[in-house]
Amino acid sequence: MATRKKKLTPPLPEAGHSSAGIMLKGMTRLISRVHKLDPGRFLHIGTQAPQCLAAHLDNQVAIESPRAISRTSENDPAKHGEQHEGQHYNISFQDLKTVFPHGLPPRFVMQVKTFNEACLMVRRPALELLHYLKNTNFAHPAVRYVFYFCSPKFKRSHLWVKNCRDLLQSTYNKQRFDQPLEASTWLKNFKTANEHFLSQIKVQEKYVWNKRESTEKGSPLGEVVEQGIMRVRNATDAAGIVLKELKRQSSLGIFRLLVAVDGVNALWGRTTLKREDKSPIAPEELAFIYNLRKMVKNDWQGGAIVLTVSQTGSLFKPRKAYLPQELLGKEGFDALDPFIPILVSNYNPKEFESCIHYYLENNWLQHEKAHTEEGKKELLFLSNRNPGQLERLCAYL
Amino acid sequence: MAASVVTAARGWSGLLVGVRSAVLRLPGLTQVRWSRYGPEYQDPQIDKEYYRKPLTELTEEEKYERELRKTQVIKAAPATRTSSVFEDPVISKFTNMMMKGGNKILARSLMTQTLEAVKRKQFEKYHAASAEEQATIECNPYTIFHQALKNCEPVIGLVSILKGGHFYQVPVPLAERRRRFLAMKWMITECREKKHRRMLMPEKLSQELLEAFHNRGPVIKRKHDTHKMAEANRALAHYRWW
Numbered sequence: 001m002a003t004r005k006k007k008l009t010p011p012l013p014e015a016g017h018s019s020a021g022i023m024l025k026g027m028t029r030l031i032s033r034v035h036k037l038d039p040g041r042f043l044h045i046g047t048q049a050p051q052c053l054a055a056h057l058d059n060q061v062a063i064e065s066p067r068a069i070s071r072t073s074e075n076d077p078a079k080h081g082e083q084h085e086g087q088h089y090n091i092s093f094q095d096l097k098t099v100f101p102h103g104l105p106p107r108f109v110m111q112v113k114t115f116n117e118a119c120l121m122v123r124r125p126a127l128e129l130l131h132y133l134k135n136t137n138f139a140h141p142a143v144r145y146v147f148y149f150c151s152p153k154f155k156r157s158h159l160w161v162k163n164c165r166d167l168l169q170s171t172y173n174k175q176r177f178d179q180p181l182e183a184s185t186w187l188k189n190f191k192t193a194n195e196h197f198l199s200q201i202k203v204q205e206k207y208v209w210n211k212r213e214s215t216e217k218g219s220p221l222g223e224v225v226e227q228g229i230m231r232v233r234n235a236t237d238a239a240g241i242v243l244k245e246l247k248r249q250s251s252l253g254i255f256r257l258l259v260a261v262d263g264v265n266a267l268w269g270r271t272t273l274k275r276e277d278k279s280p281i282a283p284e285e286l287a288f289i290y291n292l293r294k295m296v297k298n299d300w301q302g303g304a305i306v307l308t309v310s311q312t313g314s315l316f317k318p319r320k321a322y323l324p325q326e327l328l329g330k331e332g333f334d335a336l337d338p339f340i341p342i343l344v345s346n347y348n349p350k351e352f353e354s355c356i357h358y359y360l361e362n363n364w365l366q367h368e369k370a371h372t373e374e375g376k377k378e379l380l381f382l383s384n385r386n387p388g389q390l391e392r393l394c395a396y397l
Numbered sequence: 398m399a400a401s402v403v404t405a406a407r408g409w410s411g412l413l414v415g416v417r418s419a420v421l422r423l424p425g426l427t428q429v430r431w432s433r434y435g436p437e438y439q440d441p442q443i444d445k446e447y448y449r450k451p452l453t454e455l456t457e458e459e460k461y462e463r464e465l466r467k468t469q470v471i472k473a474a475p476a477t478r479t480s481s482v483f484e485d486p487v488i489s490k491f492t493n494m495m496m497k498g499g500n501k502i503l504a505r506s507l508m509t510q511t512l513e514a515v516k517r518k519q520f521e522k523y524h525a526a527s528a529e530e531q532a533t534i535e536c537n538p539y540t541i542f543h544q545a546l547k548n549c550e551p552v553i554g555l556v557s558i559l560k561g562g563h564f565y566q567v568p569v570p571l572a573e574r575r576r577r578f579l580a581m582k583w584m585i586t587e588c589r590e591k592k593h594r595r596m597l598m599p600e601k602l603s604q605e606l607l608e609a610f611h612n613r614g615p616v617i618k619r620k621h622d623t624h625k626m627a628e629a630n631r632a633l634a635h636y637r638w639w
Contacts (some may be wrong), residue, residue, distance in 0.1 A: 114520045366516060366537040369482040378482055396512040396538070397483060 070357040072122075080122045080130065086351040088119040088358050098193055107391065115362050121351065125344045132340070133304055138256065141298045144339035146264070147308040148324050177286050183235035186288075187228045190242065197255070198222035203245050209234050221245060240291040247295060250302040257303030259295055264307040265324075267293055268332030270316050296336065307336070346385040355387070359394050367397040424559075434472050441474040442466070487543060487577075494581050495598075510599035512538040515606060535610075545609035549580035549616045553627045558636045567636045568627035583616050584609070591615065 072087040074080060080089075096104075096118050104112075112118045129145055136143060191198065201221040208214040209231065215223055221242060228238025250257035261267075267289055273281045283289045296305050309327040311317065317327055324341055325333050347355060356376060359365050369375045379397075383389040442448075455463070477489055488508065496504035515538040523534045535541055554571040557564045571579070584605060592601040608614030 110517070114517050116524055363536065367483060367539060368537075372482070374482045396509040396516070 070354040070361065071119075077122075077126075078130065078134075080127060082127065084122045085124055085127065086121065086348075086354040088121050088354070091118040091120065093118065098195075100193075111391070115364075119358065121354065121358075123344070123351065125342045128342060129306065136304055138302045141301055142257075142259075142303045142305050144296065144298055144305045144307060144336055146324050146336065146339045146341050147306070147344055148322055148327070148341060149310075149344035177281060178233075178236040179286060179288055180232045180235050183239045183288055184229055184232050187225050187235055187239055187242070190239075191222075191225050191229070198225060201245065201249060201255070203241070204248065207241060209237075236287045239288060243291050243295050247300045251300050252302070255302075257300075259303065259305040261292065261296060261305075261307050263310045264296065264336070265309040265317075265327040265329075265332060267296070268329050268335065293335065298338070307339075347387060347390070348385075352380060352385055352390075355390060365394055365397055370394075370397050437470060438472045439466065439469050441471050443474055443478055443480050445480045485539065487546065488539075490577075491542075491546075491581050491585075495585055507598050507602075511602045511606070512542070514599050514603035515541055518603060518607065541610045542606060545606045546577070546580045546584070548612055549584060549609050549620055550576040551579055551620045551623045552576075553624060554579065555623065555627055555630070556637075558633075560636055565633050565636055566626065566630050567633045568630055569637055580616075580620075583619050587616050587619070 070086075070088050072084055072089050074084060075089050075091070077089075096112070108118075125147065132143070132145065199220045199222050202218050203215060203221060203224060204217060206214060206217045207224070209227060213227065213231070215227060224238050224241050224245075228235040228242075231238075246257055249255075267283060269283065271281055271283055271286070273286075275281060284293075296307065298305065309324050311319065311322055311327060321327055324336075324339075328336060356365070356379070360371065365371065365375075367375070370379070379390065379393060383393055450459075452460075477493070478484070492501070492504045492508045495507060516536065519534060519536045519538075519541070523531055523536055526534060551571065553568050554575065555566045556569045558567045584602075588598060588601045588605055592598075605614060605616060609616050
């Protein structure tokens with residue numbers, strides 16, 4: 001009965017898997033955690049175009065006490081409900097390493113290191129998403145959920161379409177370019193996140209890498225990943241194959257696939273990369289981007305796609321743009337067309353209180369005036385309840 | 398320098414009432430900085446708590462003062478002073494001294510990053526320490542900053558005095574503000590010059606602040622060197638005439 005689920009992003013609540021969508025503070029990335037409690041495990045493929053944002057977890061509030069205490073003991077994201085809104089729950093370091101080997105925002109990583117614990121806040125959009133995921137019908141084509149939020153704050157360099165140091169002409173298709181370094185990193189992370197699944201999924205075609213090496217039909221997917229990691233030249237193609245196989249096989253119902261992409265607006269924008277003759281490269285010419293685009297098309301069943309659009313990673317777009325339509329552009333919007341947009345807003349007063357309480361518990365707010373009502377009012381005003389801004393303010397207070 | 402009002406700036410009225418004469422303590426220096434405000438201008442009251450006190454709680458003196466302020470002219474509050482609870486004049490002064498070319502945004506961001514770096518380092522030490530040591534570790538970056546600067550302040554300074562065609566380094570007592578200035582100046586110079594090319598200012602500054610807090614490090618050494626020089630030139634103390 002161990003149905004395997006492949007989750008690229010938020011875990012599917014099938015078979016009691018619990019994954020929590022974590023709203024990242026101010027940043028654009030919805031990261032779902034796979035909770036390995038129940039039978040069946042999740043294959044986690046996280047692709048991040050832009051950096052994912054640190055999720056700010058607030059502790060759960062004990063239901064009995066009237067005053068909102070920021071922590072909760074319910075660590076299973078699938079079981080989060082309305083009453084847990086605004087509370088922090090803990091993620092163990094093991095889970096963190098497996099589910100998020102890459103792609104956590106640097107500020108969140110620093111925070112985890114300083115506090116010696118990874119806590120995220122349960123927020124309404126996450127609960128909404130969990131509710132949708134719990135009620136998905138897996139026979140239908142995959143549904144797309146797009147998170148967008150206003151007033152993004154951080155500048156994050158886009159992983160794939162900017163500052164890429166080496167581009168090779170693709171081994172598979174001469175018109176396209178490979179990104180060996182990024183692809184091999186991605187494959188390594190994919191391996192860490194989804195170890196147990198790799199041996200169970202079999203490829204359905206024969207792939208020839210070069211004159212001496214090839215992967216036979218029916219061999220486990222782990223081999224393709226290994227091949228990509230070892231032979232960096234073919235890493236992008238290996239990643240493409242992985243994605244293709246996953247997509248094809250998830251329709252068969254063996255596992256559930258969750259595709260989570262952060263900053264999906266990068267897939268359709270412009271890039272800052274240039275060829276040797278200084279002519280710009282369009283995203284479609286990057287093999288990895290091309291494969292990712294195929295992934296987010298909803299022509300497969302048995303899973304869900306969760307995306308975020310963020311202004312911070314996007315290039316050549318106005319700073320104030322935050323709606324999906326503006327950030328994706330016409331092409332992107334048409335490609336993603338039937339999707340469910342979910343707005344992630346700033347903190348509401350309860351969440352804000354919870355957040356401040358969490359910081360106070362950890363002694364993070366050291367300034368003596370920060371404990372007073374005046375100080376809290378000032379923090380509220382200065383941050384405008386934006387999670388990212390609040391985190392930055394509290395860092396030096 | 399004492400900000401003395403030069404009557405020439407307001408036109409010669411013939412009256413010398415209200416001219417605050419500055420004590421020219423150093424020979425050969427003239428007043429170059431003065432403010433456009435006359436002596437009748439009062440300093441602005443920025444504190445929010447002052448205005449929030451209900452009228453019933455005020456003493457007679459305070460009521461009189463409030464009435465008086467209604468008739469007086471008041472200087473404009475500078476843009477750097479806020480009524481925020483988190484404002485700290487020492488931090489503001491330090492930020493201004495770190496500023497280059499008027500780039501206050503950069504200076505302020507460096508300051509905040511420094512405070513954050515200090516805090517994170519102390520937290521790390523705190524989590525790694527045992528229970529008894531945890532009580533001694535100070536995690537508040539503001540107390541560390543203030544204490545570090547206080548530890549760097551020299552008690553006595555040296556001044557070049559021209560006598561008989563030679564300049565002598567004469568030990569001289571320093572005013573409070575001169576001491577604070579020297580502490581901040583030494584700290585900033587040390588962090589700017591004696592660091593690796595690729596090291597960033599917040600990192601270096603946080604390091605130096607923590608060392609000064611524990612009374613070790615190059616800035617404290619410089620303070621001690623100044624004291625030793627002053628002690629060595631004790632004999633020249635009578636060259637001072639103020």
